[in-house]
Amino acid sequence: MEYVTLSNGVKMPILGYGVYQVTKDECERCVADALKAGYRSIDTAQSYFNEEEVGNAIVRSGIPREDLFITSKVWVEHYGYDACRASVLESLRKLQIEYIDLMLLHQPFSDYYGAWRALEDLYEEGKLRAIGISNFYPDRMVDIASFARIRPMVNQVETHPLNQQIEAKKWMDKYGVRIEAWAPFGEGRGGLFENEVLKAIGAKYSKTTAQVMLRWHIQRGVVVIPKSTHYERMAENLNVFDFALTDEDMTAITALDQKQSSFFSHYDPNMVEWFVNMVEERKKQHDSSKEKKNW
Ligand SMILES: NC(=O)c1ccc[n+]([C@@H]2O[C@H](COP(=O)([O-])OP(=O)(O)OC[C@H]3O[C@@H](n4cnc5c(N)ncnc54)[C@H](OP(=O)(O)O)[C@@H]3O)[C@@H](O)[C@H]2O)c1
Known part of the structure; x- marks a missing residue:
């Protein structure tokens, strides 16, 4: 495994395993398989609703905690200082670990400054080894990197051969923010797995298009977290x-x-409206399940 060193000196595997769209039913098995295959970095999020299953797989693996690198993300409805702090403590409980290696703000909407201040405090308390952002386009990234007390160490953004983030990466490099690719294969959109250019390159090294894409990211210094449910x-x-x-x-x-x-x-x-609606829907569901519990 190769590592990158974040701006605070923390070492992060350049290649990890992502669990977006891995169902609750499958997640524990998938993470166990990923750990067996040799992954040591796992990327989850509050909004994937599978932190608990990731935690179960971690506990059952018996792998020493210090050999693992666990990332999670705070969802928008938990933004603002108090809600963010409470949600990170809840993520720790679900993941069944004492600290999270990297905690990201998932989206640049709502009160992300309040949420960021909570992450800064949790970082200083040692509950988070590194903190960062996700889906912050260059304008939002420069804003928070400039005005926050602690500068984000990572920005996780959509990055793949059809959307390479060349300009955005220049801005991240300028501010010492490490770029991490979500959807490193673009989830196969635009025929990426069958792309002729990638196939021809792969043929030279007896590698698949997926392997060529990951190698390309890694040689650019981009951290990758491909997802697959297949061993x-x-x-x-x-x-x-x-x-x-x-x-x-x-x-x-x-x-x-x-x-x-x-x-x-x-x-x-x-x-943005789509996100706002999603947050409101989830709040309603949360409130109605709380009411049910009160009955
Ligand atoms: N921060 C954010 O907003 C955000 C957004 C999206 C994703 N993410 C993170 O990034 C991770 C990766 O992104 P992603 O899951 O959206 O997309 P991705 O990794 O680009 O693509 C996953 C898709 O590729 C298939 N696949 C994986 N390896 C393959 C291979 N070697 N050959 C052929 N097909 C292959 C998978 O199918 P099978 O599973 O059937 O093998 C799945 O359909 C996520 O799991 C999540 O942790 C973050």
Whole structure:
């Protein structure tokens, strides 16, 4: 495994395993498989509703805590100082660990400054080894990196060959914020697994398009957290440290950049409204389940 060193000196595996869209039913088995395959970094989030299953797999693995790197993310309805603090303590309880290696603010909406101040305090108390942000486009990233007391160490953003974040990465580099790719394969959108350029490069090294994509990220210094529910693919995605892409290969992949999201843009007010509705719906569900418990 290769590591990157975050701005506070913490070492983070450059390749980890993500559990977005891994169901509660499957998650414990998937994380156990990932740990068996050799992953030591796991990326979850409050909004994935599987922190508890990640925790179960960690406990059952018997792997020493210091060998693991666990990331989670605070969801928007837990923003503001008090709610964020309480939610991180709840994440710790669900994950069944004493500290989280990296805690991110999941989205740049609502009272993220209040939430950030809670993360700063929890970081200083030793409950979080590193803190960061996610989906902060360059304008929001420069804002928080400039005005916060403690600068984010990581920014996790959509990054793959069709949306390479070349400009955004320059801004992150300038502020010493490590870029981490979510959807390192773009979830296969735009035919990425069947892309001819990636296939031709892979053929030279007897590697798959997935392995070529991960190798490309790693050679750019981008942290990756591919997701798969299949053991063979987990192993395949980890097997990327025995070859290197040439400058020519890297340039050929750079040419695939479409410089736009394959999912959605956080600059789009319709998208922001979609998030707002989601947060309100979840609050309603939460309130009604609390009422039921009171009956
Ligand atoms: N911060 C955020 O807002 C945010 C947003 C999205 C994701 N994330 C994080 O980033 C992680 C990765 O992103 P993602 O899960 O959205 O997408 P991804 O890793 O780009 O792609 C996952 C998809 O690729 C397939 N796949 C995986 N390995 C493969 C291989 N070797 N060959 C062929 N297909 C393969 C998986 O299928 P199978 O599972 O069927 O194998 C799944 O459909 C997430 O799990 C999550 O931890 C964060």
